[in-house]
Amino acid sequence: MPTILTIETPTLGDRSYLVHDGTHAFVVDPQRDIDRVLAVAAREGVRITDIFETHIHNDYVTGGFALAQQTGAAYHVGADDPVSFERVPIRDGEVVRVGESMVVRALLTPGHTFTHLSYVLEGDPPAVFSGGSLLFGSTGRPDLLGADHAEELARLQHASAHRLAELPDETAVMPTHGFGSFCSATQTEGTASTIGREKRANTALTRDVEDFVAETLAGLDAYPAYYAHMGPANAAGPEAPDLSPPRRAGKEDIRRAITAGEWVVDLRTRTAFAAGHVPGTFSFALDGQFATYLGWMIPWGTPLTLLGETAAQVAEAQRELVRIGIDRPEAAATGEPRDWTDGDIAAVPRVRFGDLSQVRHHRPVHILDVRRRSEYAESHIAGAINIPLHELLPRLDEVPRGEVWVHCAGGYRSLVASSFLLANGHRAVYVDDDYEPGARRAGLELVTAG
Numbered sequence: 001m002p003t004i005l006t007i008e009t010p011t012l013g014d015r016s017y018l019v020h021d022g023t024h025a026f027v028v029d030p031q032r033d034i035d036r037v038l039a040v041a042a043r044e045g046v047r048i049t050d051i052f053e054t055h056i057h058n059d060y061v062t063g064g065f066a067l068a069q070q071t072g073a074a075y076h077v078g079a080d081d082p083v084s085f086e087r088v089p090i091r092d093g094e095v096v097r098v099g100e101s102m103v104v105r106a107l108l109t110p111g112h113t114f115t116h117l118s119y120v121l122e123g124d125p126p127a128v129f130s131g132g133s134l135l136f137g138s139t140g141r142p143d144l145l146g147a148d149h150a151e152e153l154a155r156l157q158h159a160s161a162h163r164l165a166e167l168p169d170e171t172a173v174m175p176t177h178g179f180g181s182f183c184s185a186t187q188t189e190g191t192a193s194t195i196g197r198e199k200r201a202n203t204a205l206t207r208d209v210e211d212f213v214a215e216t217l218a219g220l221d222a223y224p225a226y227y228a229h230m231g232p233a234n235a236a237g238p239e240a241p242d243l244s245p246p247r248r249a250g251k252e253d254i255r256r257a258i259t260a261g262e263w264v265v266d267l268r269t270r271t272a273f274a275a276g277h278v279p280g281t282f283s284f285a286l287d288g289q290f291a292t293y294l295g296w297m298i299p300w301g302t303p304l305t306l307l308g309e310t311a312a313q314v315a316e317a318q319r320e321l322v323r324i325g326i327d328r329p330e331a332a333a334t335g336e337p338r339d340w341t342d343g344d345i346a347a348v349p350r351v352r353f354g355d356l357s358q359v360r361h362h363r364p365v366h367i368l369d370v371r372r373r374s375e376y377a378e379s380h381i382a383g384a385i386n387i388p389l390h391e392l393l394p395r396l397d398e399v400p401r402g403e404v405w406v407h408c409a410g411g412y413r414s415l416v417a418s419s420f421l422l423a424n425g426h427r428a429v430y431v432d433d434d435y436e437p438g439a440r441r442a443g444l445e446l447v448t449a450g
Contacts, residue, residue: 002102004127004174005044007036011289011320012060013181017129017174018048019121024099026050027067028119028129029176032241032323034063034070050098052076052090054131054176055116056083056234058144058227059183061325066240076106080115085237090117109133109164111157112140112183114149118164120171127172128195133157134164135178136193139204141185143220144227150220154213157185161204169196182223182292185216221374222390226295226324233325241322243315249305249331254278254340262303262330265294267313270415274350274430278307278341283419286313288412291320296390297416298326306332307340348418352433353442356405365429366404370417375409379436382445389413396424407431 007016009031017028018040025046030037041048048071051064055078065085068075076096079089090096092108103122110116112132119129132140139161142153173193177183186203199205204212249257257264258280266273266281267290273283284294286308298304304321306329308314314332321329337345359365367384369376376386387395389408404426408414411432418428433439439446 001123002121003044004121004172005040006174007031007040008179009060009323010179011291012323013179013184014060014176015174015179016176018044019098019102020044020046021099021101022046024049024102026052026098026102026104027064027073028052028174029054029057029131030063030067032061032063032066032238033243033319034067034240035243037063037067038070047071048073050074050076050096050104052104052117052119052129053078053081054118054129054133055113056081056231058230059177059181059224060323061230061238062234063238063240065237070240078115078117081235083235083237092117107163109160111142111153111160113145114153114156116140116160118160120167125170125172126168127174128164128167129174129176130164131176132183133160133175134173134198134202134204135175135184136173136190137198137201137203138178138184138186139202139216140177140183141220141223142216144183144223150217151213154216155209157216158204158209158212161198161202165195165199165205167195169194169199171195173198180289182227186219221372222388224292224296225390226300229300229325238325241327243318243322245311246306246314246318246329246332249333251341253331254305254307254333255343257303257305257330262305263298264305264307265317266419267306267308267317270411270432271350272309273415273419274348274432276337276345276347277419278337279344279346280423281307281419282423283415285412285415286316286320290317291324291326293389293413293416294321295324295326297393303330305330308332308334309336310334346422348415348422349429350432351405351429353407353431353435353438353444356407356431357442357444359405363403366400366402368399368404368406368417370406370408370413371435377449379446379448381407381439382447389417392417392420396420399426401426403427403429405429405431407433407435409435
């Protein structure tokens with residue numbers, strides 16, 4: 001029986017797969033940093049002979065083309081996908097034999113895109129690599145090709161889920177998206193599943209098409225702005241990334257970059273940044289959805305300098321960034337704020353919801369909620385202003401002057417927002433707390449939906 005190995009990319013909410021029979025291997029939906037895939041193949045002592053893409057991805061830059069170039073593997077990409085590179089075109093129903101024992105069958109499963117393919121690994125039990133089609137308890141979102149196509153694609157997604165449901169109940173479901181990815185239409189559940197389980201739990205298989213379409217479209221929320229750049233990059237055949245260390249930035253380089261309006265990003269923990277940072281730098285800690293939110297907010301093409309405690313921290317950030325097509329930082333520096341400036345060190349007050357409850361009895365303060373609109377609509381603090389983090393930069397003039405207490409759901413987004421407010425002359429106070437149950441425990445008045 002073939003061995004299926006999962007290669008996780010939790011910061012983007014995605015999975016890639018390497019499947020082998022002890023000698024030959026195929027890969028499904030590899031991420032851009034293909035050294036991880038090559039390391040797994042080397043560890044297992046197998047040769048990669050085939051690579052399969054389920055679709056032209058919108059949330060990351062693929063490593064498929066580069067992996068095929070390095071290994072000589074056949075690169076199977078949908079025959080109807082408009083790519084500009086040589087590939088092995090594959091269509092619905094076509095069968096590919098990998099090695100002597102593995103048989104892979106393509107199934108057309110449109111919905112996430114019009115040309116989406118899933119791949120069935122025949123066997124006992126079989127497995128289906130469902131990409132952005134059937135996820136755990138959900139499906140891939142249908143609006144990434146534009147709102148005009150969303151309803152049509154949602155209907156196709158429902159039909160595709162039912163096509164996959166014709167596979168045996170014991171078929172393992174192996175999606176690419178759905179583990180925190182914004183490519184998921186709704187929140188997914190669990191870490192493993194089968195077709196039988198999805199028949200009982202997946203709304204695409206438990207609701208009729210009209211209910212499914214209505215629920216799916218109503219539940220769609222904003223997705224990262226950098227998605228607009230992923231499809232074109234993937235259709236062009238992206239090369240392997242350059243992960244060599246960036247140019248070293250000195251104090252004067254950092255000062256010049258900040259003055260020029262470039263982005264200088266502090267990778268350290270939220271606690272470290274709040275305690276002390278170089279004025280004008282932005283906090284995007286590596287312990288959260290670093291690449292997702294940085295890629296969402298940065299004006300595309302803006303020069304970027306990375307500040308980390310260690311070279312390993314900078315290297316990790318580089319790896320995260322190449323996955324979304326930000327290939328080379330301008331420069332990087334390591335150490336602590338005193339190594340990066342001869343000027344003042346800034347700090348931001350770090351508080352909890354209980355502190356907010358107390359201070360409101362003594363003086364007026366503004367509350368800025370930087371969660372997404374859907375989160376705010378479900379529940380928010382009475383009187384709070386909602387500017388979602390990804391909308392903050394073009395709406396900075398809407399942030400009131402005076403003392404602004406900034407919160408999100410768990411503390412990551414609120415510090416990102418606080419760092420931008422500080423850099424633009426605001427008096428920010430950083431709420432580092434869980435909205436639920438922190439706000440309730442603090443006795444703050446909450447406005448809830450319904």
